[in-house]
Amino acid sequence: MPPITEQITRVWNVLSTPLLSIGQSELSFWKILAIIITLAIIVGGAKSLKRLVTGKLLEQTVHDEGTRVALGTILQYLLVFFGFLIVLQSAGIDLSTLTVLSGTIGLGIGFGLQNIVDNFFSGLIILLERPVKVGDRIEIGAINGDVTRIAIRSTTIRTNENINIIVPNSEFVSNQVINWSHTDRNVRIAIPVGVSYTSDPTQVRDILLRVAEHHPAILDHPVPDVIFLEFGESSLNFELRVWTRTHIQIPKILRSEINYRIFEAFRTNGVEIPYPQRDIHFRSSAAGVWNKDTVAIEK
Secondary structure, eight states: OOOHHHHHHHHHHHHHSEEEEETTEEEEHHHHHHHHHHHHHHHHHHHHHHHHIIIIITTTTOOOHHHHHHHHHHHHHHHHHHHHHHHHHHTTOOGGGGHHHHHHHHHHHHHTSHHHHHHHHHHHHHHHHOSSOTTOEEEETTEEEEEEEEOSSEEEEEOTTSOEEEEETHHHHHSOOEETTSSOSOEEEEEEEEEOTTSOHHHHHHHHHHHHHTOTTSOSSSOOEEEEEEEOSSSEEEEEEEEESSSSSOHHHHHHHHHHHHHHHHHHHTOOOOOOOOEEEEOOOTTSOOOGGGEEEEO
Protein backbone atom coordinates (compact mmCIF):
# COMPACT_ATOMS: atom_id res chain seq x y z
CA MET A 1 0.00 0.00 0.00
CA PRO A 2 1.54 3.34 -1.03
CA PRO A 3 2.24 5.85 1.72
CA ILE A 4 -0.33 8.50 2.56
CA THR A 5 1.77 11.25 1.03
CA GLU A 6 1.75 9.45 -2.35
CA GLN A 7 -2.06 9.07 -2.17
CA ILE A 8 -2.46 12.73 -1.40
CA THR A 9 -0.16 13.57 -4.30
CA ARG A 10 -2.18 11.42 -6.70
CA VAL A 11 -5.45 12.95 -5.56
CA TRP A 12 -3.99 16.41 -5.92
CA ASN A 13 -2.73 15.61 -9.41
CA VAL A 14 -6.22 14.43 -10.38
CA LEU A 15 -7.84 17.55 -8.98
CA SER A 16 -5.24 19.75 -10.67
CA THR A 17 -5.59 18.14 -14.09
CA PRO A 18 -7.05 20.68 -16.55
CA LEU A 19 -10.61 19.82 -17.55
CA LEU A 20 -11.31 22.63 -19.99
CA SER A 21 -9.67 25.70 -21.46
CA ILE A 22 -11.02 29.21 -21.88
CA GLY A 23 -8.68 31.09 -24.17
CA GLN A 24 -5.27 30.49 -22.67
CA SER A 25 -6.62 29.73 -19.22
CA GLU A 26 -6.94 26.12 -18.10
CA LEU A 27 -9.51 25.17 -15.49
CA SER A 28 -9.09 22.13 -13.30
CA PHE A 29 -11.66 20.53 -11.03
CA TRP A 30 -10.03 22.16 -8.01
CA LYS A 31 -10.06 25.62 -9.59
CA ILE A 32 -13.72 25.27 -10.63
CA LEU A 33 -14.64 24.14 -7.12
CA ALA A 34 -12.75 27.08 -5.61
CA ILE A 35 -14.57 29.51 -7.94
CA ILE A 36 -17.98 28.05 -6.99
CA ILE A 37 -17.25 28.19 -3.27
CA THR A 38 -15.94 31.76 -3.50
CA LEU A 39 -18.98 32.90 -5.46
CA ALA A 40 -21.28 31.25 -2.92
CA ILE A 41 -19.49 33.12 -0.12
CA ILE A 42 -19.83 36.40 -2.03
CA VAL A 43 -23.56 35.88 -2.64
CA GLY A 44 -24.15 34.94 1.00
CA GLY A 45 -22.08 37.86 2.25
CA ALA A 46 -23.94 40.28 -0.04
CA LYS A 47 -27.30 39.09 1.34
CA SER A 48 -26.07 39.46 4.92
CA LEU A 49 -24.72 42.93 4.18
CA LYS A 50 -28.08 43.91 2.65
CA ARG A 51 -29.90 42.83 5.83
CA LEU A 52 -27.36 44.73 7.93
CA VAL A 53 -27.69 47.90 5.85
CA THR A 54 -31.50 47.87 5.71
CA GLY A 55 -31.99 46.75 9.30
CA LYS A 56 -29.39 48.70 11.29
CA LEU A 57 -27.00 50.98 9.42
CA LEU A 58 -29.65 53.06 7.61
CA GLU A 59 -32.43 52.76 10.17
CA GLN A 60 -31.53 56.04 11.90
CA THR A 61 -30.77 58.10 8.78
CA VAL A 62 -33.33 56.73 6.29
CA HIS A 63 -36.72 56.33 7.95
CA ASP A 64 -38.59 55.03 4.90
CA GLU A 65 -38.41 51.23 4.76
CA GLY A 66 -38.86 51.07 0.99
CA THR A 67 -35.88 53.36 0.43
CA ARG A 68 -33.68 51.27 2.73
CA VAL A 69 -34.66 48.06 0.93
CA ALA A 70 -33.98 49.62 -2.48
CA LEU A 71 -30.52 50.84 -1.44
CA GLY A 72 -29.69 47.49 0.15
CA THR A 73 -30.80 45.56 -2.94
CA ILE A 74 -28.75 47.74 -5.29
CA LEU A 75 -25.70 47.30 -3.03
CA GLN A 76 -26.22 43.53 -3.03
CA TYR A 77 -26.35 43.35 -6.83
CA LEU A 78 -23.24 45.53 -7.21
CA LEU A 79 -21.26 43.37 -4.78
CA VAL A 80 -22.26 40.16 -6.55
CA PHE A 81 -21.47 41.60 -9.99
CA PHE A 82 -18.04 43.01 -9.16
CA GLY A 83 -17.24 40.02 -6.94
CA PHE A 84 -17.94 37.73 -9.88
CA LEU A 85 -15.55 39.71 -12.08
CA ILE A 86 -12.82 39.75 -9.42
CA VAL A 87 -13.09 35.99 -8.82
CA LEU A 88 -12.78 35.22 -12.52
CA GLN A 89 -9.78 37.52 -12.90
CA SER A 90 -8.14 36.02 -9.79
CA ALA A 91 -8.64 32.55 -11.23
CA GLY A 92 -6.62 33.58 -14.26
CA ILE A 93 -9.54 33.73 -16.67
CA ASP A 94 -9.12 36.42 -19.29
CA LEU A 95 -12.58 37.97 -19.63
CA SER A 96 -11.81 39.16 -23.15
CA THR A 97 -11.92 35.52 -24.23
CA LEU A 98 -15.58 35.39 -23.27
CA THR A 99 -16.56 37.71 -26.12
CA VAL A 100 -17.70 34.88 -28.38
CA LEU A 101 -19.58 33.23 -25.51
CA SER A 102 -21.29 36.49 -24.57
CA GLY A 103 -22.29 36.98 -28.20
CA THR A 104 -23.86 33.53 -28.26
CA ILE A 105 -25.67 34.24 -25.00
CA GLY A 106 -26.87 37.57 -26.39
CA LEU A 107 -28.30 35.78 -29.43
CA GLY A 108 -30.11 33.36 -27.14
CA ILE A 109 -31.39 36.25 -25.06
CA GLY A 110 -32.77 37.93 -28.16
CA PHE A 111 -34.84 34.88 -29.07
CA GLY A 112 -35.70 32.97 -25.93
CA LEU A 113 -34.90 35.07 -22.88
CA GLN A 114 -36.27 38.45 -23.85
CA ASN A 115 -38.99 38.34 -21.18
CA ILE A 116 -36.45 37.54 -18.47
CA VAL A 117 -34.16 40.35 -19.63
CA ASP A 118 -37.13 42.73 -19.84
CA ASN A 119 -38.08 41.92 -16.24
CA PHE A 120 -34.44 42.20 -15.15
CA PHE A 121 -33.98 45.74 -16.46
CA SER A 122 -37.48 46.69 -15.31
CA GLY A 123 -36.43 45.60 -11.82
CA LEU A 124 -33.40 47.88 -12.01
CA ILE A 125 -35.63 50.77 -13.12
CA ILE A 126 -37.98 50.14 -10.19
CA LEU A 127 -35.09 50.09 -7.71
CA LEU A 128 -33.46 53.24 -9.11
CA GLU A 129 -36.52 55.32 -10.05
CA ARG A 130 -38.65 53.90 -7.20
CA PRO A 131 -42.18 54.33 -8.63
CA VAL A 132 -43.10 51.65 -6.09
CA LYS A 133 -41.24 50.49 -3.00
CA VAL A 134 -41.64 47.99 -0.20
CA GLY A 135 -44.55 48.98 2.04
CA ASP A 136 -46.49 50.88 -0.66
CA ARG A 137 -50.18 50.28 -1.20
CA ILE A 138 -50.67 49.87 -4.95
CA GLU A 139 -53.24 48.96 -7.55
CA ILE A 140 -52.17 47.35 -10.82
CA GLY A 141 -54.91 45.96 -13.01
CA ALA A 142 -57.26 43.96 -10.81
CA ILE A 143 -54.61 43.49 -8.09
CA ASN A 144 -54.80 45.63 -4.96
CA GLY A 145 -52.36 45.09 -2.11
CA ASP A 146 -49.12 45.95 -0.29
CA VAL A 147 -45.67 45.57 -1.83
CA THR A 148 -43.75 43.15 0.38
CA ARG A 149 -40.70 42.34 -1.78
CA ILE A 150 -39.00 43.70 -4.89
CA ALA A 151 -36.66 41.22 -6.55
CA ILE A 152 -34.67 41.53 -9.75
CA ARG A 153 -37.29 39.62 -11.79
CA SER A 154 -40.60 40.09 -10.01
CA THR A 155 -42.40 41.95 -7.25
CA THR A 156 -44.51 40.34 -4.53
CA ILE A 157 -47.84 41.93 -3.59
CA ARG A 158 -49.87 40.80 -0.57
CA THR A 159 -53.62 41.33 -0.78
CA ASN A 160 -56.06 41.88 2.09
CA GLU A 161 -56.87 38.17 1.90
CA ASN A 162 -53.20 37.47 2.81
CA ILE A 163 -52.55 36.09 -0.68
CA ASN A 164 -49.12 36.74 -2.20
CA ILE A 165 -49.26 37.59 -5.91
CA ILE A 166 -46.04 37.51 -7.95
CA VAL A 167 -46.08 40.23 -10.62
CA PRO A 168 -43.35 40.50 -13.31
CA ASN A 169 -41.44 43.75 -13.00
CA SER A 170 -42.17 44.69 -16.62
CA GLU A 171 -45.83 45.17 -15.66
CA PHE A 172 -44.86 48.15 -13.48
CA VAL A 173 -42.95 49.82 -16.29
CA SER A 174 -45.36 49.27 -19.20
CA ASN A 175 -48.76 49.50 -17.42
CA GLN A 176 -50.53 52.09 -15.32
CA VAL A 177 -49.90 51.68 -11.59
CA ILE A 178 -51.92 53.42 -8.86
CA ASN A 179 -49.72 54.05 -5.83
CA TRP A 180 -51.82 55.04 -2.83
CA SER A 181 -48.79 55.86 -0.67
CA HIS A 182 -46.13 57.08 -3.06
CA THR A 183 -45.25 60.30 -1.20
CA ASP A 184 -47.04 59.65 2.11
CA ARG A 185 -49.65 57.31 3.57
CA ASN A 186 -52.41 59.90 4.01
CA VAL A 187 -55.41 58.94 1.86
CA ARG A 188 -58.74 60.68 1.44
CA ILE A 189 -61.88 58.56 1.46
CA ALA A 190 -65.32 59.79 0.33
CA ILE A 191 -68.57 58.49 1.86
CA PRO A 192 -71.74 59.39 -0.11
CA VAL A 193 -74.88 60.13 1.95
CA GLY A 194 -78.45 60.84 0.85
CA VAL A 195 -81.14 62.44 3.07
CA SER A 196 -84.78 63.39 2.65
CA TYR A 197 -85.85 66.71 1.13
CA THR A 198 -87.41 67.55 4.51
CA SER A 199 -83.96 67.58 6.16
CA ASP A 200 -82.00 70.71 7.03
CA PRO A 201 -78.73 70.68 5.00
CA THR A 202 -76.88 72.61 7.71
CA GLN A 203 -77.92 70.08 10.35
CA VAL A 204 -76.86 67.22 8.09
CA ARG A 205 -73.44 68.81 7.57
CA ASP A 206 -72.94 69.28 11.33
CA ILE A 207 -73.93 65.67 12.08
CA LEU A 208 -71.54 64.27 9.48
CA LEU A 209 -68.66 66.38 10.78
CA ARG A 210 -69.34 65.23 14.37
CA VAL A 211 -69.30 61.60 13.22
CA ALA A 212 -65.94 62.15 11.53
CA GLU A 213 -64.56 64.01 14.54
CA HIS A 214 -65.19 61.13 16.94
CA HIS A 215 -63.75 58.34 14.78
CA PRO A 216 -60.19 57.43 15.94
CA ALA A 217 -58.94 56.49 12.46
CA ILE A 218 -59.79 59.86 10.89
CA LEU A 219 -57.08 62.53 10.88
CA ASP A 220 -57.66 66.01 12.30
CA HIS A 221 -55.38 67.50 9.63
CA PRO A 222 -56.33 67.70 6.84
CA VAL A 223 -59.73 68.42 8.36
CA PRO A 224 -62.82 66.44 7.25
CA ASP A 225 -65.32 68.32 5.09
CA VAL A 226 -68.82 67.84 3.69
CA ILE A 227 -69.81 68.57 0.08
CA PHE A 228 -73.43 69.23 -0.93
CA LEU A 229 -73.32 67.33 -4.21
CA GLU A 230 -76.72 67.70 -5.83
CA PHE A 231 -80.51 67.68 -5.62
CA GLY A 232 -81.26 64.06 -6.48
CA GLU A 233 -84.51 62.50 -7.64
CA SER A 234 -85.48 61.36 -4.15
CA SER A 235 -82.80 62.81 -1.89
CA LEU A 236 -80.38 65.59 -1.10
CA ASN A 237 -76.99 64.07 -1.82
CA PHE A 238 -73.96 64.87 0.31
CA GLU A 239 -70.40 63.53 0.46
CA LEU A 240 -68.36 63.23 3.65
CA ARG A 241 -64.64 63.40 2.83
CA VAL A 242 -62.15 62.25 5.47
CA TRP A 243 -58.42 61.53 5.65
CA THR A 244 -56.78 58.44 7.16
CA ARG A 245 -53.38 56.79 7.29
CA THR A 246 -54.26 53.68 9.32
CA HIS A 247 -57.00 52.27 7.07
CA ILE A 248 -55.24 52.66 3.74
CA GLN A 249 -55.23 48.87 3.32
CA ILE A 250 -58.88 48.48 4.37
CA PRO A 251 -60.86 51.50 3.12
CA LYS A 252 -64.09 49.47 2.93
CA ILE A 253 -63.87 48.77 6.66
CA LEU A 254 -63.58 52.49 7.39
CA ARG A 255 -66.55 53.29 5.14
CA SER A 256 -68.58 50.59 6.88
CA GLU A 257 -67.75 51.89 10.36
CA ILE A 258 -68.62 55.46 9.40
CA ASN A 259 -71.89 54.37 7.76
CA TYR A 260 -72.92 52.61 10.98
CA ARG A 261 -72.24 55.79 12.94
CA ILE A 262 -74.02 58.00 10.41
CA PHE A 263 -77.12 55.82 10.51
CA GLU A 264 -77.21 55.94 14.31
CA ALA A 265 -76.64 59.71 14.37
CA PHE A 266 -79.39 60.34 11.80
CA ARG A 267 -81.85 58.20 13.75
CA THR A 268 -81.00 59.99 17.01
CA ASN A 269 -81.47 63.44 15.42
CA GLY A 270 -84.57 62.57 13.39
CA VAL A 271 -82.91 62.87 9.96
CA GLU A 272 -84.72 60.70 7.42
CA ILE A 273 -82.83 58.53 4.96
CA PRO A 274 -85.13 58.38 1.90
CA TYR A 275 -85.99 55.54 -0.40
CA PRO A 276 -86.87 55.83 -4.11
CA GLN A 277 -90.48 56.91 -4.63
CA ARG A 278 -92.66 56.29 -7.68
CA ASP A 279 -96.16 57.64 -8.44
CA ILE A 280 -98.29 55.25 -10.51
CA HIS A 281 -101.40 56.55 -12.34
CA PHE A 282 -103.91 54.24 -14.02
CA ARG A 283 -105.83 55.33 -17.08
CA SER A 284 -108.96 53.49 -18.36
CA SER A 285 -109.71 52.87 -22.02
CA ALA A 286 -112.66 54.41 -23.87
CA ALA A 287 -114.62 51.11 -23.54
CA GLY A 288 -114.18 51.15 -19.80
CA VAL A 289 -112.07 47.99 -19.83
CA TRP A 290 -108.73 47.88 -18.03
CA ASN A 291 -105.83 47.08 -20.29
CA LYS A 292 -102.26 46.52 -19.22
CA ASP A 293 -101.09 48.62 -22.17
CA THR A 294 -102.90 51.67 -20.80
CA VAL A 295 -100.92 51.80 -17.54
CA ALA A 296 -98.65 54.84 -17.39
CA ILE A 297 -95.83 55.00 -14.84
CA GLU A 298 -94.56 58.41 -13.96
CA LYS A 299 -91.51 59.15 -11.86
